[in-house]
Amino acid sequence: MNREGERAVVAPPRGVLVLAAFGVAFVVLPVAGLAIRAPWSDLGSLSSHGARTALGVSLVVTGGAVALALLFGLPAAIVLARGRFRGRALVRGIVLLPIVLPPVVGGIGLLAALGRRGLLGRPLEAIGIRLPFTTGAAILAAAFVATPLFVLAVEGGLRSIDPRLEQAASAMGASRWYVLRRVTLPLLRPQIIAGVVIAAARALGEFGATITFAGNIAGRTQTLPLSVYQTLQSDPGGAILQALLLVAISLAAMIALRGRLLSP
């Protein structure tokens, strides 16, 4: 590594290197374990009905969760970064709470709010909406844990934009909407893409809130992680293959993050 602009540094002490090596090994070992223990000859079982269905549900749930993160997370990030109101720190803490909350707590919370006996469950049911144990519930559970990560990424991006550029745009006759559409959002593109990738990765791996709020119903709410867990009881080899599929998807997301998508 001798890239231009890289500055000379004092090499870290040997002890730090050793501990760092353990840290790296700690990540590599499980993944390597999966690859080594996988029954590669059974690779065809991935195309079995159950695994394919779970993958399909996962993609729908992840896509839906990302859509919700964009729809509500983007405005939330803009308000948190640009708005000036009392209690902003409190609102910010509430919005970001799911990051530190155990997902199962989120799932129970969703159940308490939107379940059949929940706060909004009855009114929703009155207008014909029944959420628990539907794909919609799985989407909500995934969005609950993924949106804060998206908000965090976009909010950081907004803070790095020179506010004078937006001021200049309005001094050139642009309305607030026009500034947002033609200046802020284009400048924010790299962070929005990064936020989408992070939120998608988190939604894809969601387990606790989903199984609590949406259950584990094949073809409807059983996402790939739930399927891995269930398959493990009866077919450890098949579970490993499905787990490797998740590894592959996550790696692809990481590569997308590093690639050209990130440059403005």
Next chain:
Amino acid sequence: MSLQVDVSARRDGFALRAAFSAATGETVAVLGPNGSGKTTLVEMLAGLIRPEQGSVALDGKTLDDARVHVEVSRRPVGVMFQGLLLLPHLTALDNVAFPLRARGMRADRARREALDILGRVGATAFAGAKPDRLSGGEAQRVALARALIGSPLLLLLDEPLSALDVSSRTTIRALLRRELASFGGVAIVVTHDPVDAMTLAEKLVLVEEGRVTQTGAPDEIRAAPRTAYAADLVGVNLFIGRLDPAGDGTAVIRTGDGDVACVPPGGMAIPTAEILGVLRPADVALHKERPEGSPRNVFHGTVRFVSVEGERARVGIGSSPALVAEVTQASLHRLGIAEGAGVWASFKALEVHVVRP
């Protein structure tokens, strides 16, 4: 009078109090040291901040007063921002078209007009480039075009020549002079550089520590500067003209109103089409009789004004070129200097500081 400003404004705890006016077609330079409140004035005229008190009127229409505050996006104002602030995700062409697009013009028409203006400022060649691909001078041209598009009634240029290297400064300054001369509205140039101010504007507004300390034509301020800042920066003698060789390493500035001998710095090309000579009034010596000896520059004229400031006095001399000298009160009496009297003035060629405008 087309622009009337009489306001006090506040920004980040910094207070500005300013009153001045400007006629249509006139270029006014707002000149002051860094941190004097110039940018606050620009932001207020652009509508980004609202004055606390007072009013701003343009062509008889109120932009700001106790009741009215015309929205920033609805002001007929073109701005060249300090640091330019070209939008990094748009090409030069789309940057210039932005003010028209923002006001609702269709893309193809806006682009056509933008291309016209880019041609006027000599920037057609890089119309398709993003700002990070432009040199300092190129970016300046694009920013100027963006300020001029849409025929604003008020043009605000905030430090339009800062952050440029010497050679592009000269060309951009010439471009600015040409554009300002043909501009039909009121133009305000904000700068901390007196040379920029005096070469671009007919009228100066001096701002110090949030207050306007003096307004007037450069000649008027030179005659009677009210503050030390005014005296130091605007109160100097300026000679603008062609630099011609004069043998033995010296040169003359042909001002069109008499020649001034000078010693240009090494490396400066002689002849040069336009050059600026700066002479401090304190370096001008006054005499009753024609001085003998070495000074290369000797001029005779009648005393146009005498303004006394403490122990020092500024003497304006109607020579060719006209001069301002600063002398002590004692020598004023010794030489019998009074308005209308004849006087000799001299200064060394070395004391004329030659700079490229």
